[in-house]
Amino acid sequence: MHIETADQAQLKSAEATLSARYAELQARGLSLDMTRGKPSPDQLSLSDAMESILNGNFKADDGTDLRNYGGLDGITEAKDLFAQILEVPTDNVLIGGNASLTLMYQSALYAMHFGLNGAESAWHNKAAATPVRFICPVPGYDRHFAICDHLGIEMLTVPMTDTGPDMDAVEALIDSDPSIRGIWAVPRFSNPTGVVYSDETVDRFAQLGKRAHSEFRIFWDNAYAVHTLNADAPQLKSIWAACEAEGTLDSVLIFGSTSKVTYAGAGVAFMGASTANLKALRHHLSFSTIGPDKVNMKRHTNFLRDMPTYLAHMEKHAALLRPRFNKVNDVLTAELGDDGYAQWHLPQGGYFISLDTKPGLAQTVVDMAAAAGVKLTPAGATFPYGKDPANSNLRIAPSFPSVADLETATEVLAVCVKLATVRQKLNG
Amino acid sequence: MHIETADQAQLKSAEATLSARYAELQARGLSLDMTRGKPSPDQLSLSDAMESILNGNFKADDGTDLRNYGGLDGITEAKDLFAQILEVPTDNVLIGGNASLTLMYQSALYAMHFGLNGAESAWHNKAAATPVRFICPVPGYDRHFAICDHLGIEMLTVPMTDTGPDMDAVEALIDSDPSIRGIWAVPRFSNPTGVVYSDETVDRFAQLGKRAHSEFRIFWDNAYAVHTLNADAPQLKSIWAACEAEGTLDSVLIFGSTSKVTYAGAGVAFMGASTANLKALRHHLSFSTIGPDKVNMKRHTNFLRDMPTYLAHMEKHAALLRPRFNKVNDVLTAELGDDGYAQWHLPQGGYFISLDTKPGLAQTVVDMAAAAGVKLTPAGATFPYGKDPANSNLRIAPSFPSVADLETATEVLAVCVKLATVRQKLNG
Numbered sequence: 001m002h003i004e005t006a007d008q009a010q011l012k013s014a015e016a017t018l019s020a021r022y023a024e025l026q027a028r029g030l031s032l033d034m035t036r037g038k039p040s041p042d043q044l045s046l047s048d049a050m051e052s053i054l055n056g057n058f059k060a061d062d063g064t065d066l067r068n069y070g071g072l073d074g075i076t077e078a079k080d081l082f083a084q085i086l087e088v089p090t091d092n093v094l095i096g097g098n099a100s101l102t103l104m105y106q107s108a109l110y111a112m113h114f115g116l117n118g119a120e121s122a123w124h125n126k127a128a129a130t131p132v133r134f135i136c137p138v139p140g141y142d143r144h145f146a147i148c149d150h151l152g153i154e155m156l157t158v159p160m161t162d163t164g165p166d167m168d169a170v171e172a173l174i175d176s177d178p179s180i181r182g183i184w185a186v187p188r189f190s191n192p193t194g195v196v197y198s199d200e201t202v203d204r205f206a207q208l209g210k211r212a213h214s215e216f217r218i219f220w221d222n223a224y225a226v227h228t229l230n231a232d233a234p235q236l237k238s239i240w241a242a243c244e245a246e247g248t249l250d251s252v253l254i255f256g257s258t259s260k261v262t263y264a265g266a267g268v269a270f271m272g273a274s275t276a277n278l279k280a281l282r283h284h285l286s287f288s289t290i291g292p293d294k295v296n297m298k299r300h301t302n303f304l305r306d307m308p309t310y311l312a313h314m315e316k317h318a319a320l321l322r323p324r325f326n327k328v329n330d331v332l333t334a335e336l337g338d339d340g341y342a343q344w345h346l347p348q349g350g351y352f353i354s355l356d357t358k359p360g361l362a363q364t365v366v367d368m369a370a371a372a373g374v375k376l377t378p379a380g381a382t383f384p385y386g387k388d389p390a391n392s393n394l395r396i397a398p399s400f401p402s403v404a405d406l407e408t409a410t411e412v413l414a415v416c417v418k419l420a421t422v423r424q425k426l427n428g
Numbered sequence: 429m430h431i432e433t434a435d436q437a438q439l440k441s442a443e444a445t446l447s448a449r450y451a452e453l454q455a456r457g458l459s460l461d462m463t464r465g466k467p468s469p470d471q472l473s474l475s476d477a478m479e480s481i482l483n484g485n486f487k488a489d490d491g492t493d494l495r496n497y498g499g500l501d502g503i504t505e506a507k508d509l510f511a512q513i514l515e516v517p518t519d520n521v522l523i524g525g526n527a528s529l530t531l532m533y534q535s536a537l538y539a540m541h542f543g544l545n546g547a548e549s550a551w552h553n554k555a556a557a558t559p560v561r562f563i564c565p566v567p568g569y570d571r572h573f574a575i576c577d578h579l580g581i582e583m584l585t586v587p588m589t590d591t592g593p594d595m596d597a598v599e600a601l602i603d604s605d606p607s608i609r610g611i612w613a614v615p616r617f618s619n620p621t622g623v624v625y626s627d628e629t630v631d632r633f634a635q636l637g638k639r640a641h642s643e644f645r646i647f648w649d650n651a652y653a654v655h656t657l658n659a660d661a662p663q664l665k666s667i668w669a670a671c672e673a674e675g676t677l678d679s680v681l682i683f684g685s686t687s688k689v690t691y692a693g694a695g696v697a698f699m700g701a702s703t704a705n706l707k708a709l710r711h712h713l714s715f716s717t718i719g720p721d722k723v724n725m726k727r728h729t730n731f732l733r734d735m736p737t738y739l740a741h742m743e744k745h746a747a748l749l750r751p752r753f754n755k756v757n758d759v760l761t762a763e764l765g766d767d768g769y770a771q772w773h774l775p776q777g778g779y780f781i782s783l784d785t786k787p788g789l790a791q792t793v794v795d796m797a798a799a800a801g802v803k804l805t806p807a808g809a810t811f812p813y814g815k816d817p818a819n820s821n822l823r824i825a826p827s828f829p830s831v832a833d834l835e836t837a838t839e840v841l842a843v844c845v846k847l848a849t850v851r852q853k854l855n856g
Contacts, residue, residue: 105716150715263495287578288533
């Protein structure tokens, strides 16, 4: 039955069947959680050798005592290694603590209140009280939007396409609104749609620095830079190389971390930025820290070592993640097929599957799933201010539950989607 | 020879002798550093058992996977342990990353721009553009002053006495200046004077919340809470208990860390605050982090365990620090004695010896010592804006160099103090 062509009798019959299935699922007393992109315990255990890897040697390669104070922006071997992930020169790397989120927050905070180019360059013009605005491709990452919200930055949305954000819309906004100071981007395996930005999209991002305000910054959150599910996953063009070619290196801040490489809560964050941007960031950072944990950095560089070792380690993650993503996709395909209930696709990497219901149904599906013991990310979470205008996007996080739990949880989700859609049709 | 009663002939003779000694010291080509309160490698090695202490067990006591995301304010066993150092209830503890400096910066930042009691409570009143001021007891800690400087907070000084800050001066400032929003305090083994605040001083601090602005906060940096050099070192009255008795718990933020307990660069920071303050801090923190490193927290709670274990560990630090502090004091006593050149005293804990030269000589002494290969903390560093009005305070950090190096470095310092003083007398 295709939902668009079904007649009343078919819809009524489907409603009865689905209601019975839903009641049966509800009766099972499930308690399943597909809310957040957390690695599973098996994934975390892949890095347990890190814990004793230093073997009593607490010296950096240059002789620095890793245990003592010092090293505002990290040890050289960490810069060397993560420079390859960021695809920037070692001198343009800054190592942080355990969260790239913190580096993003700090970068936005400093740009807002203190300036990345002297105090006068601060986005927040106290005298004029003009708004500060960011462009947010949607659906996107809730914690990005939360940073803007906390800092009082207004958010304007542009839609995601299969090749990245709608760059015509991005350019039009920048050309028409002089208050825009930034844009969020998750360029490889976009959160949540799983899209890899095309080369043309990357090039057009690199050109934004020429048409935007001089203090405009691209927040290039390459969270899933090497987080592929398949060997043939699409590559991402280097934004650094593209900006270098355009002469716009000051317009981009590139972020990454090992949160989904080693330990989600005890990894190493890093960023790449132009010499001028880094100088400002180091200056502002120096007031709040003497330096991040160098012992943990060295555990990481000893463990992840070089790109072949790093990528071989990521393949172990993929081996654990692939069956989970496949299971979700298989259940969705079996349940929803081509019957017009929803749009989704199986990504080639990253941590999410994005599913769009018919307009107006996302909240209903989340509520119905919750009532059947399956926790989904709140409807609207992938949009600024938590408001999805179409009320249709759902973010599915397959990494943490077991394959068996995912099978059940996805069945619940699919039944909820179908039942909600059928009821909408019947009532519409 | 006492410098105040010496005649011209005595001064001239002393000048000749000291100049010869200084030239001899200079000729040795020394390279010694007494600038910062860094633990020595021997001290850091006291905690090396931490590295493998988890032994593959990555669970918190409540079953939380330490490796994964989560836990904005820390694991319960860390709160339990560090609550005893902070002398606050476990529920009033927040665990941070590797630096209490970061917690202090964040607290001041949030209070300044975002408010600890709703947005309207932010210190920074954009509309009125009134100044925000802090009281800074001097001499004090340069990094405290730097936080104020970065946030645009004006600093007013009050002198330190043998019982803590001059509380008459503190109260008079608060009564007369409605723009005061905070005060810095290092209450036990004050940086750099080594003073332990008296019970009366603590009580008067606890009363400040009654006479100050409702958003006034005491930044109680108890950095050396258990960092005694001797078993009979003076105790500090609990500020939490004192504020509780006065009904002023919202007026105090208490900070601590293991930077000088375990690893200076890879320890655990913590703070104690009222329920209302903590609620606001957790809210603001949630935009920039999912939570600090729980694996490192657990290493610490396994290693430091309970107060008897913690204090026994601190006694090992004291055993390494005592000979260093004694050596500096012995050389200063032998060289300067009661001859009126300078004021200092041997503290009972902490990381510094504060020495006051005759007014106008600190910069000269620092320059002369540098020219003889001994690096001292810059003159003025212990004052806001780096400006010591009397140009007389020097901060000596004995923890890092060896005892032999300290003997030489302190001799250089003492000769510089004497020579500078004699020359000042001769020229005055």
